[in-house]
Amino acid sequence: MPLAKQISDTKKKFITMPVGSGGKATKTFINTLLLPRFANARLNVLGDGALLDTSGDRLAFTTDSFVVSPLIFPGGSIGDLAVNGTLNDLAACGAKPLALSLSLILEEGLSLVVLEEVLDSIQAALNKAGVEIVTGDTKVVEKGKADGCYINTSGIGIVHQNSRNLGPKNISVGDDIIVTGPIGDHGTAIMLERGNLGIEADVKSDTVALAEPLGALMDQYGLSLHAMRDPTRGGLATVLNEMAESSNVGIEIDESQVPVRDEVRAVADLLGIDPLYIASEGRMVIFVNPEETENIVKILKSYPESENMAVIGKAVAEHPGFVLQNTSFGGQRIIDLLTGDPLPRIC
Amino acid sequence: MKYVDEYREQTKAAALSEKIREITPLDSHYKIMEICGGHTHTIYKYGIESYLPDNIHLVHGPGCPVCVIPLGRVDDAIAISLQDVIFTCFGDMIRVPGNKRSLGDAKAQGADVRIVYSPLDALHIAEQNPSRQVVFLAIGFETTAPATAIALKRAKAMRISNFSVFCNHVTIIPPLVAILDSENVEIDAFIGPGHVAAVTGSRIFAQITETYATPVVVSGFEPLDVLQSVYMLVKQFHEGVRKVENQYSRVVSYGGNPVALRVMEETMEVRPYFEWRGLGTISNSGLKINSEYADFDAENRFSIPGTEVKEPRACQCGQVLQGKIKPYECKVFGKACTPEKPIGTCMVSAEGACAAYYNYGRFMEINAKLVKSTK
Structure with a gap:
């Protein structure tokens, strides 16, 4: 059937790109297509991973798929991204990784040189974190049916005994909000690497596992950590909106306190994109008991992967469910969920 | 960020705000229209209105190029995209709804629609895909038209025969005149579009002040630029003058950019009329590709339905x-x-x-x- 005819025959019954954006369309997709079919108490929380009760230890279980293009980019590859992403989701559940799974979907004709580089980076990320892949799967599809390589990783971790205050429901008014480093590096690096912008800037992906600093926090101040989530797709703005909505507090952040590298700000400014919506892959947003903020900051600053952390705002009683930003210009504005997809396939 | 943060300083904004309040009489109301969508964005993003007295009202003009494209032209663009071409456009256009669907919907169903940041990127795609037709959806005011013109000139010089442009460029003065001529519209002053004026020069706004005695201040896009422009306008009221002023002198000159104006002149001509979203048909307001470059005009190369679509009744x-x-x-x-x-x-x-x-x-x-x- 000619394309024009096909389109006029269907009434939008197809997946469009924004469904994968992490923004509003993703939320609608989850709420209308996935939850009605798969709802259960553990899934409905929509956290970074599920908490499983066992006889003794509590387990955290999480899964994530990676479709980034290009496969290799400054600061990393789809391989270490896939490992670090899942490790960070476990960390966000307050869990120490126990084991990972690895599923590869490869396109016929993918260069072995590229694949080996990806596999090497997986190995390096695993070694760094001291975690093993204990199960896996590989599929190959015909040329043209995938874009080089897609990866799924799942992870199981043991939940720290100090994590019982962790989860958006435990966010309370007055909590300080911390981000563990400058935001937007990963998304910007990918944009630049795609090379069709005619902009050159020295920006590397921030992909890194945060198990060490977050593990130390758990050990010492775990009961003062109220919620954690990593600002990947949709960026910091999306995570804050999710948190505001599921905890029903208001959130206020100060533009001047949000760490953004000059290079990232400049690229975002040129393209008309707000850095608050650009993905990071090695950052965590943490809601903490304000009485312990100072001590928590000290610990984070002592690890290289979180030394550039910042306290960016607070949970407030006003405007529950909404995120507001005090601009450095002295105004206030709403930070809404992302609409559309400025940048598809970044992770 | 150096050279940017200086234009976003809160203390300077407060000082400007104070100066504006000093010379704004309490008993009068001023309706100031910012013509350009870039200014609208700045005004809301930085909360400019909170720096202004209540009797200065900012209203938003027709200067967002995406916003003024009529539904029918979107449908025409979709029709071209479905004719086995590589269809290129700016990212904003992907989601713009036509009568039933958007270019993004066409893409999801298999049309090869690609986002580019410049018409030259589209030309580059044409060079790399000599066996495919590559079409660029050109939109925008005098700001973006010169880049389209340069792509046309290069395509001709390099004999890239698989490249064409679906031209929807428009010019800024006719819609302003149409707004000033329409009933029940009381605009006291305009914040002039800085990037259009970088091409045309601030001189083109003289006819607005001369014919309608409505002051224009051509403005930059940082928050302090916009506040200063409001101050300059209120100062004109205060002093009883009506003139064109240029706040954005670091970018805009009186005469404009002669090279940009020349390439537009060489490749495009004024359409007798063009439809605008929400404003209806306005005489001499659109640009089309001229006869010398007709070979690169997508309207000559592809079958285009020329759809006329009524606007949704609910939409205002x-x-x-x-x-x-x-x-x-x-x-x-x-x-x-x-x-x-x-x-x-x-x-x-x-x-x-x-x-x-x-x-x-x-x-x-x-x-x-x-x-x-x-x-």
Whole structure:
């Protein structure tokens, strides 16, 4: 059937790109297509991973798929991204990784040189974190049916005994909000690497596992950590909106306190994109008991992967469910969920 | 960021705000229209209105290029994209709804629609794909038209025969005249579009001040630029003068950019009439590719339905674009029409008045509600 005819025959019954954006369309997709079919108490929380009760230890279980293009980019590859992403989701559940799974979907004709580089980076990320892949799967599809390589990783971790205050429901008014480093590096690096912008800037992906600093926090101040989530797709703005909505507090952040590298700000400014919506892959947003903020900051600053952390705002009683930003210009504005997809396939 | 942060300083804004209040008489109301969508975005993003006295009203003009594209032209673009071509456009155009669907929908169903940041990127794609037809969807005012003109000239010089342009460029003065001529519109002054003026020069606004005695200050896009422009306009009222002034002198000259004007002249001509979203048909307001470059005109190369589509009845984009109502006064604003599911184009582009207001301005609404609920 000619394309024009096909389109006029269907009434939008197809997946469009924004469904994968992490923004509003993703939320609608989850709420209308996935939850009605798969709802259960553990899934409905929509956290970074599920908490499983066992006889003794509590387990955290999480899964994530990676479709980034290009496969290799400054600061990393789809391989270490896939490992670090899942490790960070476990960390966000307050869990120490126990084991990972690895599923590869490869396109016929993918260069072995590229694949080996990806596999090497997986190995390096695993070694760094001291975690093993204990199960896996590989599929190959015909040329043209995938874009080089897609990866799924799942992870199981043991939940720290100090994590019982962790989860958006435990966010309370007055909590300080911390981000563990400058935001937007990963998304910007990918944009630049795609090379069709005619902009050159020295920006590397921030992909890194945060198990060490977050593990130390758990050990010492775990009961003062109220919620954690990593600002990947949709960026910091999306995570804050999710948190505001599921905890029903208001959130206020100060533009001047949000760490953004000059290079990232400049690229975002040129393209008309707000850095608050650009993905990071090695950052965590943490809601903490304000009485312990100072001590928590000290610990984070002592690890290289979180030394550039910042306290960016607070949970407030006003405007529950909404995120507001005090601009450095002295105004206030709403930070809404992302609409559309400025940048598809970044992770 | 050096050379940018200087234009976003809060203390300077407060000082300007004070100066504006000093010379604004309490008993008068001024309606100032910012013509360009870039200014609308700045006004909401930085909360400029909170720096102004209540009797200065900012209304949003027709200068967002995405917002003024009529539904029929979107459908025409989709029709071209379905003719086995590589169809290139700016990212904002992907989500703009036509009568039934957008270019993004066409892409999801297999049309090869690609986002480019410049017409030269589209030309480059044509060079790399000699066996495919590559079409660039050209939109925008005098700001973007010169880049299209340069792509046309290069295509001709390099004999890239698989490249063509679907031209929807428009010019800035005719819609302003149409707004000033229409009934029930009282615009006291214009904040002039800095980037258009970088090409045309500030001189083109002289006819507005001469014919309608309406002052124009050509403005930059940082928050202090806009505040200073408002100050310059209020100062004109205060001193009883009506003239064109140039706040954006670091970019804009009186005569404009002669090279840009020349390449436009060499490749394009004025259409006798062109339809504008919400404003209707305006004489001499659009640009088409001239006969010398007709080979590169997508309207000659592809079958184009030339669709005429009535605007959705509920949509009040037209009144928003003429400054007759504020975005939130539209019946469907924030309810049936949101950035996620736009009915009117003003809700699609980040520069559209409705999207800007939806994203940044609703804070005022929330606050108003909070005040109400605590009473």
